[in-house]
Amino acid sequence: AQSVTQLGSHVSVSEGALVLLRCNYSSSVPPYLFWYVQYPNQGLQLLLKYTSAATLVKGINGFEAEFKKSETSFHLTKPSAHMSDAAEYFCAVSVVGSGNTGKLIFGQGTTLQVKP
Amino acid sequence: ETGVTQSPTHLIKTRGQQVTLRCSSQSGHNTVSWYQQALGQGPQFIFQYYREEENGRGNFPPRFSGLQFPNYSSELNVNALELDDSALYLCASSPLLNNEQFFGPGTRLTVL
Numbered sequence: 133a134q135s136v137t138q139l140g141s142h143v144s145v146s147e148g149a150l151v152l153l154r155c156n157y158s159s160s161v162p163p164y165l166f167w168y169v170q171y172p173n174q175g176l177q178l179l180l181k182y183t184s185a186a187t188l189v190k191g192i193n194g195f196e197a198e199f200k201k202s203e204t205s206f207h208l209t210k211p212s213a214h215m216s217d218a219a220e221y222f223c224a225v226s227v228v229g230s231g232n233t234g235k236l237i238f239g240q241g242t243t244l245q246v247k248p
Numbered sequence: 249e250t251g252v253t254q255s256p257t258h259l260i261k262t263r264g265q266q267v268t269l270r271c272s273s274q275s276g277h278n279t280v281s282w283y284q285q286a287l288g289q290g291p292q293f294i295f296q297y298y299r300e301e302e303n304g305r306g307n308f309p310p311r312f313s314g315l316q317f318p319n320y321s322s323e324l325n326v327n328a329l330e331l332d333d334s335a336l337y338l339c340a341s342s343p344l345l346n347n348e349q350f351f352g353p354g355t356r357l358t359v360l
Contacts, residue, residue: 234349
């Protein structure tokens with residue numbers, strides 16, 4: 133069975149500081165991995181995805197994530213936080229395979245607060 | 249290109265009632281998935297429809313049911329509502345199975 137663990141339900145950084153949101157996954161087969169962002173009262177927007185190509189994935193808004201199979205991790209980073217980055221972030225895993233629905237299994241989410 | 253749309257935006261029901269939520273998939277997308285997001289939690293997979301057939305279901309009771317129409321739009325029906333059904337219900341569409349899912353803004357359901 134697949135699962136996702138996001139370490140830290142709440143992360144606070146200063147504007148301009150490095151953002152690091154942690155995600156560890158469990159999967160017995162090659163996974164697809166995703167990071168989504170959710171602003172208040174809105175749906176989910178895809179930031180980036182890993183689909184077994186390059187292990188360093190670049191996404192929108194300056195975010196990137198690195199797939200580390202040995203550590204079963206897919207942490208999200210951004211060199212310099214902006215106030216507009218304040219939101220809820222979700223890591224998700226989907227299983228590759230014929231006949232699979234591609235359903236997403238989400239972590240519990242991490243709230244990013246950016247202080248001026 | 250129109251994205252995924254959902255209606256209504258908000259809904260208030262009482263215990264025991266039935267509710268229908270609607271989703272229009274993005275143009276060209278034939279797969280629709282539904283997720284339930286309780287307050288402070290990550291979304292949980294309810295079920296998926298592919299070419300008008302249910303194609304996978306999460307750990308939800310049978311009172312959660314759905315439909316997909318020939319134009320690939322979809323409905324989520326919940327019977328005998330319970331207080332714990334209060335949540336944000338998200339619809340996501342994708343052009344193929346195992347592909348990137350595009351989410352709608354959600355329907356906020358409150359059960360009193």
